[in-house]
Amino acid sequence: MKFLSIQDSYQIVIILLNISEVNVSDEKICVTEIEIVSSCPVTEQEYNEAARRKHCSSMKSTCTNQVEQLEYHCLPNAWGDKLYEMCSTDKVIIGNSCAEYNERGQRIQPNYERKCNGVNFGVKCPFKYFANKSYLYPGCLTLSHETTSKSPGKENSTNSHPVPIDDNDLPFFVVYPFATLLIGLVLVAIIYCIWKR
Template structure:
């Protein structure tokens, strides 16, 4: 197993339309995400990131340990790997030296150009504090990350059922 893998980071991932473009905006977004309040056994403390996904078509906010990003590359969140890393298919001409992943906002060329076409369904992620509260409501007998995992599992299943219903409705309407 990869020692940088951070399971809890997967539960904090939220698709967002835009990332902050300056330090003040990043600090405000980090305050809202409140990564320091999340208990973790990950290698390194959880820090706020707003970076691209592995396909480079969406921006995501996530709490994950910071890492050094190699010169010439953008930063991505790899959900399968549960970690922040270099995006080897997205080169960055302004990234002329190694940098810390939490400084990714300094390199606007790394982010997708068009944000208006992000489906609202993807933007309907529940913010972390609400997830914690809802996990306590729905699973009062389960504590900590296990309750959070249980809630996340139920929410993913609900999303998949909704997606399947939309697919069936679209198929029915086109017939």
């Protein structure tokens, strides 16, 4: 019994690899001037004041081949226990998810674990929005551990290198592509075995 041709199997593998590639090699996001802060702006006026203070609009991206304007962002980390403000190229957030700053990857990304469209959320976010507009969704900017103590000297300190984090939890954008690739390889092996019979 012939299940799929070899050509069909190769096409499946290529599609799976392309899916993995899309998730791994997301567009280059330039993040700089990273600081830990005690709160983020939750109104347009507060956002504009913070953006003027940080001077992001006067900076240009040097992380990509294209010259892009940097914009002010203020976001929680993936665990929701710290808030960071930074200058960054903008990132589209999809999936009715809050935006987060990934400390290890030094990138802005959706937090798929923290949906911002639930009944108890307050101002709900749309399916797709830009991360610099996170101030419109204040529920995304609350700390999950309000009693988290700050280390002396850490608040408002500028970091130009990755912030060390616990290795126990791998970020979603790392696990998903490799899981997809592994599943794809297992499927190809099964299809190959069936085809050989």
